[in-house]
Amino acid sequence: MTYRYRPERLDSRAYRSFALRSLSRLRGLPGDEASLLFQALQNIETWRQGQELIAEGAPVSPPRLVLEGWAVRQRKLGDGRRQIFGFLLPGDVFGLCSRPDNVAMCAVTTATPLISTPLPFLAEAIHGGPGALKDFAWHMIVQEEAGLRDQVVRLGRQSAHERLIHLLLEFYVRLKAVGMVNGQSFHLPLSQEVLADALGISVVHTNRVLQQLKREQLIETSGAQMTLRDTTSMARLVDYRPPALWLPQAEAQASLKVPSCSSTETVASNPSA
Amino acid sequence: MTYRYRPERLDSRAYRSFALRSLSRLRGLPGDEASLLFQALQNIETWRQGQELIAEGAPVSPPRLVLEGWAVRQRKLGDGRRQIFGFLLPGDVFGLCSRPDNVAMCAVTTATPLISTPLPFLAEAIHGGPGALKDFAWHMIVQEEAGLRDQVVRLGRQSAHERLIHLLLEFYVRLKAVGMVNGQSFHLPLSQEVLADALGISVVHTNRVLQQLKREQLIETSGAQMTLRDTTSMARLVDYRPPALWLPQAEAQASLKVPSCSSTETVASNPSA
DNA sequence: CGTGCGCTTGAATTCCCTCAAGGGCTGTGG
DNA sequence: CCACAGCCCTTGAGGGAATTCAAGCGCACG
Numbered sequence: 284m285t286y287r288y289r290p291e292r293l294d295s296r297a298y299r300s301f302a303l304r305s306l307s308r309l310r311g312l313p314g315d316e317a318s319l320l321f322q323a324l325q326n327i328e329t330w331r332q333g334q335e336l337i338a339e340g341a342p343v344s345p346p347r348l349v350l351e352g353w354a355v356r357q358r359k360l361g362d363g364r365r366q367i368f369g370f371l372l373p374g375d376v377f378g379l380c381s382r383p384d385n386v387a388m389c390a391v392t393t394a395t396p397l398i399s400t401p402l403p404f405l406a407e408a409i410h411g412g413p414g415a416l417k418d419f420a421w422h423m424i425v426q427e428e429a430g431l432r433d434q435v436v437r438l439g440r441q442s443a444h445e446r447l448i449h450l451l452l453e454f455y456v457r458l459k460a461v462g463m464v465n466g467q468s469f470h471l472p473l474s475q476e477v478l479a480d481a482l483g484i485s486v487v488h489t490n491r492v493l494q495q496l497k498r499e500q501l502i503e504t505s506g507a508q509m510t511l512r513d514t515t516s517m518a519r520l521v522d523y524r525p526p527a528l529w530l531p532q533a534e535a536q537a538s539l540k541v542p543s544c545s546s547t548e549t550v551a552s553n554p555s556a
Numbered sequence: 557m558t559y560r561y562r563p564e565r566l567d568s569r570a571y572r573s574f575a576l577r578s579l580s581r582l583r584g585l586p587g588d589e590a591s592l593l594f595q596a597l598q599n600i601e602t603w604r605q606g607q608e609l610i611a612e613g614a615p616v617s618p619p620r621l622v623l624e625g626w627a628v629r630q631r632k633l634g635d636g637r638r639q640i641f642g643f644l645l646p647g648d649v650f651g652l653c654s655r656p657d658n659v660a661m662c663a664v665t666t667a668t669p670l671i672s673t674p675l676p677f678l679a680e681a682i683h684g685g686p687g688a689l690k691d692f693a694w695h696m697i698v699q700e701e702a703g704l705r706d707q708v709v710r711l712g713r714q715s716a717h718e719r720l721i722h723l724l725l726e727f728y729v730r731l732k733a734v735g736m737v738n739g740q741s742f743h744l745p746l747s748q749e750v751l752a753d754a755l756g757i758s759v760v761h762t763n764r765v766l767q768q769l770k771r772e773q774l775i776e777t778s779g780a781q782m783t784l785r786d787t788t789s790m791a792r793l794v795d796y797r798p799p800a801l802w803l804p805q806a807e808a809q810a811s812l813k814v815p816s817c818s819s820t821e822t823v824a825s826n827p828s829a
Numbered sequence: 830c831g832t833g834c835g836c837t838t839g840a841a842t843t844c845c846c847t848c849a850a851g852g853g854c855t856g857t858g859g
Numbered sequence: 860c861c862a863c864a865g866c867c868c869t870t871g872a873g874g875g876a877a878t879t880c881a882a883g884c885g886c887a888c889g
Contacts, residue, residue, distance in 0.1 A: 424655070846875075851871105855865085
């Protein structure tokens with residue numbers, strides 16, 4: 284039962300293909316942008332596990348696309364504990380910032396060995412003219428913000444049992460969007476300590492809840508392989524709404540059998556005076 | 557012991573003065589921008605308590621400055637519960653969005669009767685040239701994001717006792733920045749149910765923790781008046797770091813006697829390969 | 830004068846935490 | 860090759876934290 288994560292060190296052709304699929308998730312890349320990308324992909328970086336790639340409060344580095352491995356956005360507390368805000372999966376970008384100050388609001392640290400490639404042109408794409416790259420950059424920014432709000436709801440209003448299910452579903456949908464789900468299984472290279480720091484519970488309790496999910500036949504694990512045996516009922520259990528932005532959205536929604544978002548009833552009417 | 561909130565319905569001269577001070581918190585407004593503001597202030601809106609000003613997922617309305625009263629950013633859950641993401645205080649702006657899609661990521665609902673004024677020109681100021689209004693708009697956006705992250709840390713890593721102290725300190729610092737703190741006291745027009753929905757705990761427990769804080773001589777209440785009797789030790793208790801952006805920052809930091817932020821040790825070095 | 834809302838308090842229960850100990854696997858050094 | 864340390868996972872026991880249910884109070888409002 285090996286929980287360790289070993290980068291597969293694919294050849295750069297495989298990485299290029301993955302990067303191209305990642306950036307064109309929303310719509311196809313025109314040839315000139317694709318060639319920009321291929322040029323950038325000459326440059327592949329590897330990072331050790333536990334390295335801090337961006338420090339909280341520091342100016343962000345140029346945007347980078349994760350090709351392999353996982354990272355977390357986190358804050359370290361005064362007493363040594365940490366809170367994880369969200370995860371960076373293959374196909375995600377870090378170092379993107381929409382604010383003029385360009386300062387990171389939380390640290391980015393690798394949770395596994397990680398392979399990335401810098402995409403300096405994405406920084407300009409944010410404020411540049413319309414295009415697939417701009418869409419992709421904003422998609423990444425929105426995903427981070429939406430994930431942050433989901434995290435608040437998880438931590439504020441759900442039990443440990445629900446939180447874990449909710450997070451596993453998030454992983455499932457996001458990995459599916461980049462083609463990293465086989466059937467109902469995906470590779471989850473996180474220690475229980477990392478899960479605990481994200482869910483706001485203790486490591487021991489994380490373990491117990493995982494055992495419970497197995498007993499309940501909701502999940503199955505084999506090493507770092509995680510299988511969700513019934514995403515439909517899991518989504519129902521925790522009122523999981525796949526954010527409308529983790530594409531392919533229609534597909535994810537369908538595969539989860541989630542009832543379409545109930546319409547919000549009241550919109551701001553006129554002021555009452 | 558009246559917890560209700562009654563708008564004072566000041567005359568528009570008072571509101572103009574407050575609005576001017578709010579928008580020039582960071583640096584002075586040049587005359588032409590000030591006159592823009594004064595023109596906008598012809599238009600004053602009042603809202604009832606509990607009104608939904610912006611619906612989640614809907615396009616945001618034009619930016620509005622809160623002149624009086626409090627509102628919350630929240631999400632309603634399927635089972636009727638809600639989670640509050642953060643608060644809008646007098647001097648804050650809602651309806652600002654830095655994203656091109658201009659879609660609200662959470663609902664904005666009044667927690668008290670509320671008085672606001674639309675500031676349509678702020679929407680353009682975000683992406684316009686440098687200026688005091690642009691600074692102010694981004695200040696508001698950064699404040700929301702920073703508050704969201706603080707909320708995650710509160711919910712994930714603090715006890716109910718710590719969460720409440722942390723939130724009260726946030727109110728204290730933010731209200732102080734707009735001149736709404738008298739000595740150590742401020743007007744807190746929120747029901748315990750609202751506090752509970754923000755802190756992720758039950759109403760009953762919110763009440764108990766409030767009682768405890770009174771017994772510990774940390775706070776004192778009289779109706780909706782809240783007095784923090786020892787902000788210094790409160791800040792030490794919960795490791796409260798006033799975000800560097802709730803101005804007047806130097807003043808707030810000094811008045812809380814918070815040790816200056818410890819330097820983060822490691823910054824991204826070169827990739828290990 | 831009753832009704833409703835918000836605050837307050839008690840009792841029982843559930844959830845989650847800490848402490849503690851043990852087991853399996855990996856990498857290292859003798 | 861074996862011994863050992865370190866890391867992670869696992870499980871038990873006990874205690875503390877927060878929840879739910881329930882009842883009662885005070886005040887504002889109609």
